[in-house]
Amino acid sequence: MNCRQWITVFMLTFFMIGGVQFIAAEEGSENQVLIVAGDENFPPYEFVDVIDGIQVYRGFNVDLLKAVALSTGYEIQFRPMPWAEAIKALDRGEVHAVGGMKYNSERDKIYDFSEAYMMNSLAIFVLKDMQAIASIEDLVGRKVAVQKDAIAYQRLKNQPIELVLTTNQGEALELLVSGKVEAAVGNSLTGQYILQRTKQYQNVKIVGGAIDSEGYCVAVKNGNPILGVFNKGLKDIKENGTYDKIYVKWFGEPIDYPVQYYKRNFTFAISAVIILIILGVIAVQISLYLQREVKKRTKEIEVINEELQRKDKLEALGKLVACIAHEIRTPLTSIKTFAELLPAKYDNPLFREKMSQFVPQEIERINNIVNDLLTYANPRKVERECIPIKRLIDTIMVFFADDIAKQGIDVQLDIKEAHMVYVDIQQMKQVMINVLLNAIQALTGKDKPSLTIVSEIRENQPCMLIADNGVGIAPENVKFIFEPFFSTKSGGTGLGLFVSYQLAQQNGVTIMIDSQEGLGTNVILKFSSEENLHA
Structure with missing residues (x-):
């Protein structure tokens, strides 16, 4: 075997051993570190907060990925940054994943997505007194704030809308509240969280309902096998109930229950169905009996209804008389006013002139009202x-x-x-x-x-x-x-x-x-x- 052949064998062996070691590392060596980028200001999913004077990276995505790392035996390092920079860091291979990314077909060409761990949607935020915007179509020709490179930007970038790009969704909402833009488009839950935290929720409303509801996932570069670690971890924490606890902490109620919950309650559900069937049969028998009784009572009710209708007609007649009294009272008030002033102002020629002009007019008005009543069936x-x-x-x-x-x-x-x-x-x-x-x-x-x-x-x-x-x-x-x-x-x-x-x-x-x-x-x-x- 010559020198060139020895070198070839050595290189193949080296790469085979290296590949095996890489795969083993990706499958869960305890000392492996997952580097995850995330938005630094995207509450309640992920954001940098200050607690007792110390900056802390927290949120739903942070707690979720910590639980995934713990379940799979990995250590995790978070790198909070503006969203646009997080995308670039993933593209350059500086991080393994981005912690939370909404799926769409355009992004699917570039990234691989984990199983969705919740549904996410966009929303249009406008000021409370805005009536001209009710849907995405109404944004055409208007100034709209969106987060740079976020899903809202992807959704609107090719439409005839004047987009104002911001570093985060909080800045977009600030521009809206200050009147510098006519609308802001972004994540629905994040927008509501920011408005409540900044006490601006009374000034802003959401219009157009949920827009482009899609799965929210962990994203990695195409072909990265580390995606399997995230999928395994997400499956584990959903099954053992950890996911539900994290969801309740940040959103108040779970969107789903673990598989064990359904298994545990399956027998109970079957029993409940059998009981309901029995109760249904009983209810049918009772219903047939009640139908027979209803027929007996129907004739009695018809008699009562006739009496009630006669009473209603009398009440309606009374209201009609009240209506005529109301309409006649106005001109009578005018005539009464002139009559009361007559002794004091009789010598006033202007008063006599007005009285001779308006009293006949009001008398004629009363006459017209009476005529309208008499010709009710054939209006004037x-x-x-x-x-x-x-x-x-x-x-x-x-x-x-x-x-x-x-x-x-x-x-x-x-x-x-x-x-x-x-x-x-x-x-x-x-x-x-x-x-x-x-x-x-x-x-x-x-x-x-x-x-x-x-x-x-x-x-x-x-x-x-x-x-x-x-x-x-x-x-x-x-x-x-x-x-x-x-x-x-x-x-x-x-x-x-x-x-x-x-x-x-x-x-x-x-x-x-x-x-x-x-x-x-x-x-x-x-x-x-x-x-x-x-x-």
């Missing part, structure tokens, strides 16, 4: 005409002059002469009177009461805003205010706003209410019919 046809909003308001405000003076209400009027509407004048007067009456009543006893009435053009359509700083409406009552017979006032019938809402609809007018209890109410009348586009 809406007769619209073009009129300035200012004229409507001017003819109505006179009715409330005394109440405004008595309560010391600061009234701000800004009604443009040019703002025209196409409506039934009598019906819209009734709508506006009801709205103003509610506003003035809400100001009773209020310190520094104020009432603002403004007209403006929105979306090429005339609108009127009536705002007060009164008692406001409780949140739970707002959705019922246009319902018939709903009222929070003592002695109220709950028909004023209901009637106004119906009349407004007939005139193509939308009523919108924004109210805060204790702060006041804004009522917007939007004259949205086709004719009002050109009124």
Whole structure:
């Protein structure tokens, strides 16, 4: 055998022995060290914390991998760093693994993943008052903060979104809270943990639900046999219950139970099923008996129902009468006011002029209400005409002059002469009177009461805003205010706003209410019919 052949044999022997030693080491020599990189600020999974003045690397992933190392006989060394640097360290072979990486198909081309030890998802974080963002599609064209090289960056990098890259998710949320970005996208649990820890959870909300829910794993470079160690350790700690204890420590409840749990309870489950079957048979027999009894009682119930329906009709009739009384009371109040002032102001020519103008109008209004009742089965046809909003308001405000003076209400009027509407004048007067009456009543006893009435053009359509700083409406009552017979006032019938809402609809007018209890109410009348586009 010549020299070259001896050298070849030596080299083959050397590499074979080295390979065997490497495999033995990877399979669990007690002195082997696992070097694992992780994010330095990704709570509650992994983060650098300060306890008694000492920096400590802690979190769910840290405790989990410590348990894996202990189970497999390895020693573990953690290297916390920014996430982007952790990825680079794995790519350069400086570490064996990255402690927690969400699986996706793009990453699968570069890395091997352990069995998933939990499910993970992305979330969109926005400020509480943001209404324009509800999904990933709504992020297009907006400024969005994401952690550099994290799964959120991978998800959004090829979309027409202005991405602002941060070192960690905490920085992304800081940019959101400070108003420098319109949204932040990142891990759902991590975001919630950071917001609670920084006491910003009241300012931020999650929209769009769970996004791209995938397995959360340990990642190694493609082909690295050390992955088997992690898989074995993860399996062991799940079976012996260690995983559940770690999960409860960081998240509050386990996502799964060990296999022994299911084996231990299998017999119990079978017994329970048999008992349920027996109970089911008994329940069927009882049900058949009850069906026979129900048939006997049905006829009796039908008789009772007929009596209840008759009673309901009488109650409805009573409410209808109350409705008519409510609608007639408003013009009667105006007439009564003029009558009370007549002795004192009879010699006032301006007063006589107003009285001769408005009293006949209100009497006519009462007559119209009575006519509406008599022709209930065949409602009066809406007769619209073009009129300035200012004229409507001017003819109505006179009715409330005394109440405004008595309560010391600061009234701000800004009604443009040019703002025209196409409506039934009598019906819209009734709508506006009801709205103003509610506003003035809400100001009773209020310190520094104020009432603002403004007209403006929105979306090429005339609108009127009536705002007060009164008692406001409780949140739970707002959705019922246009319902018939709903009222929070003592002695109220709950028909004023209901009637106004119906009349407004007939005139193509939308009523919108924004109210805060204790702060006041804004009522917007939007004259949205086709004719009002050109009124």
